[in-house]
Amino acid sequence: MSTESMTLARALNQSLRKALEDDPQVLVMGEDVGRLGGVFRVTEGLQKDFSEERVMDSPLAESGIVGTAIGLALNGYRPVVEIQFDGFVFPAYDQIVTQLAKVHARSRGMLTMPVVIRIPYGGGIGAVEHHSDSPEALFAHVAGLRVVSPSNAADAYWMLQQAIRSDDPVIFFEPKRRYWDTAEVDRAVPPVDLHRADVVRRGTDVTLVAYGPMVKVCLEAAEAAAEEGRSLEVIDLRSVSPVDFDTVQASVERTRRLVVVHEAPVFFGAGAEIAARITTRCFYHLEAPVLRVGGYHAPYPPARLEEEYLPGLDRVLDAVDRSLGY
Amino acid sequence: MTVPGTERSHAPDLSRVLSAFSSRAEEPPGPIQLLTPEGTLVHHPDDTPGYDPLRLRAFYRDMVMARSIDTEATALQRQGELGLWPPLAGQEAAQIGSAHALRADDYAFPSYREHGVAWCRGVDPVDVVRLYRGVTNGGWDPREKNFHLYTLVVGSHALHATGYAMGLAKRGSGAAAIAYFGDGATSEGDVAEAFTFAAVHDAPVVFFCQNNQWAISEPVERQLRGPLYRRAAGFGFPGVQVDGNDVLAVHAVTEAALEHARTGNGPFFIEASTYRMGAHTTSDDPTRYRRAAELDEWRAKDPIDRVRTHLAEAGHATQEFFDDVATEGAELALRIRRQVRTMPDPDRTEVFGHVYADGHPLVDEERAQFAAYQASFADQEVK
Ligand SMILES: Cc1ncc(C[n+]2csc(CCOP(=O)(O)OP(=O)(O)O)c2C)c(N)n1
């Protein structure tokens, strides 16, 4: 039996373990990833089993982590680096945007950058400042980077495998408040494409598009709506760059209504791009403007206010009502 | 090392000690120390820079207060009243000794563990606890206390302290800035850039590094090879290592370093060798990565015990004094507990407060939508 029940964090751990076993060029590096096994224990046990040569505790320097990952990649390795929290990726932002994203294009395809940057992201765990942000749009805006985010343990396992095998840099956003959620992981089934969206619940009245931590919220919203006789379709986008517009389009052509949900601020967020493209593609099918639910144009608030800030079930259902009101 | 009340041996003029220390090519004998872990003065009292029983009692009191704040906040976190707490236990001498060297017009830039420095700057510990309860991302008026807000992004504020110091020099203020950061932080590019800017601008800034031997689970050897204080020499300014658990030495060294900066000699780096006795934060479990024996070794070098022993043995403090300080510490803890337990949550619309100094239509729009949305629930409840 290849199916096993595990947490999302454990699935990532197993996926890294598999990658280290399969390919001697794979390296894991980051702050506290070795002896401690990461602050979320995602790399637990890996240094013990694969040596300090392959699972490295790096100095406390994010620009250094990503910059040296670029050098290692130039020398044939496939580094999988961990940034400890979303808010601490910015010292590395220069390396990611000006170097990592552009090496392939500048070398006219002669050089590849098989680097994965794992980032626990998002709120909902009552954390202090800089530990709850959702900066995916800042990376999706940069050509040359692939940006993905699993919502469940099975996707976490497979998407990380695929990200590590990709010859492009992948920014891998891990929904930290879902680390402890359990799901069945089947390690035998061949996975779907890394960038394909997944219709996780069929429905007929309104399409909800989400990724990462908000997929669960949307599924709960769909469940609540069903009790009131409303049928919501839920799409787990899985990939923010590229976006699987075909899957979204096919759904919207049936439901004629779309609500995009993410934790990140709405202003210039992923939802804006999806709204614009789907409006263009589905103009004559739409019964309502594409609505967006997400964070406000304000810094992520202190923990005692995050419940008000984070889009929850009620705000999703409110948007569904508004969509149906047109 | 000499015995207490011993004959006058050599007279250490601190500035001479410091310059000799920082220019030595070979390894120094060890960190600058004035009071041993056994509570013994290394030099004759008359030759101990800044030695004054009255002041030593003040150091003792503030170290006990810092530990009391820390113990109480840790307990409150365990009881679910705080989201997180980064304990300072073990680092009291480094913080109290250095903070006492600051003048009111000097400006301090803390990281996230400087609760002892905050105390000395007159910040109400309840305001520090407020931050870790998740009520605010600030907590106090930085300009009132000349004590900047905590910075959680490691190393970032070393540059802010440097820029602030550049401003102090431009205005001819005669004051200095001090940046507090850890051993791990010295790996960050921002800290290296701060050293560069401070050096080329002769900025009046003291870089105060608490080398507590750990950056979460990584021992200091994962950050650098070779003595930390020597890094300053490569940037062209003096660096010294002080026993960070010796409040007398920390105070004397910081006072000299600040004076060096205030009088136009540029930056100064202090490595205070100390130890993080507790977890990195209340979310951390240090038994996963460090030996209990190491903890025992450092427990024997406790910063408070040695001052207490010295004060008692030298006859500079009575039992009544120690009892009073203990009572004061307990009362402080009680006040913190009471005020935290009754601390109101911030108003919901605080989310939109102060995003811009000059306003922003999108923020106004979202605030209005948010208020209307919240009000729709209130209507439902009335019905
Ligand atoms: C830029 C950045 N990267 C990572 C972190 C996560 N983090 C918080 S504290 C810490 C270790 C800091 O160690 P050190 O500088 O020695 O200070 P200490 O905590 O020991 O006082 C790390 C890695 C952070 N806050 N900021």
Ligand SMILES: [Mg+2]
């Ligand atoms: Mg440290």
